[in-house]
């Protein structure tokens with residue numbers, strides 16, 4: 001067995017065409033598994049491999065003569081493509097402008113997001129880096145407002161059934177176990193979330209996913225690095241922005257649907273295959289509000305070690 005994911009447990013298989021290999025050594029440099037060495041100016045598979053080939057494909061992407069092919073773990077040389085021109089990538093200034101113009105959008109025009117744009121968002125999101133290839137990110141796409149609303153209504157009903165989690169007796173009971181920060185978050189954030197998500201939905205107001213015309217839920221399997229769905233969601237969000245859509249990340253669904261029988265049944269109903277350490281919704285749509293200014297945001301701390 002190789003490093004497992006929900007998609008594959010096999011190792012990648014590396015093929016080297018020694019006639020094509022010119023001994024440049026790029027494969028040796030890029031393989032972080034020490035999978036190659038040069039013998040008599042030719043690349044050979046080394047015995048120093050630590051994990052076995054994870055099929056990241058870096059060797060065949062770096063090889064200038066096309067001497068390397070990697071097969072397996074969902075990868076094959078058929079997936080290689082020519083890189084876009086260097087001139088076509090955004091400059092720092094244009095990237096920063098996109099980032100600075102982004103705002104979390106929660107009110108949308110009653111306009112469907114075109115199927116072509118959904119495909120473009122998914123295409124861009126799949127370029128995201130991952131802890132270990134192949135990506136173990138799963139995506140559920142809610143393609144219209146009706147589906148998005150149906151999910152929110154279902155989630156609200158589900159939350160109502162587990163509302164005891166935000167009751168005073170339960171929080172008092174748990175305080176010694178989950179610590180000060182969690183206790184404060186439970187009182188000041190989670191309890192009001194229950195109130196607004198459940199009570200508002202009963203009045204017909206959707207504060208869960210804001211009746212967006214498009215929503216995507218990025219989550220992992222138990223094998224996935226918890227950062228992977230978050231990074232993929234971030235790529236999707238930025239792709240949406242570049243296509244003129246307003247976007248907003250929604251973190252307040254994932255933690256509630258991980259544990260217990262009711263959570264499992266909820267996941268099954270919506271086709272969510274696994275509980276996972278991280279998951280994130282991104283909603284998209286044509287913004288119904290426009291901002292005149294940005295604000296300069298800061299991290300909690302930047303400590304430059306020099």
Ligand SMILES: Cc1cc2nc3c(=O)[nH]c(=O)nc-3n(C[C@H](O)[C@H](O)[C@H](O)COP(=O)(O)O)c2cc1C
Pocket residue numbers: 102103104105106248249250251252253280
């Ligand atoms: C991980 C994450 C989870 C979030 N979850 C929610 C959410 O559940 N509901 C919501 O309205 N906004 C959510 N947001 C949006 C933030 O509230 C928003 O980014 C913040 O208010 C700053 O506003 P800005 O994005 O316009 O700069 C989330 C953002 C992130 C990054």
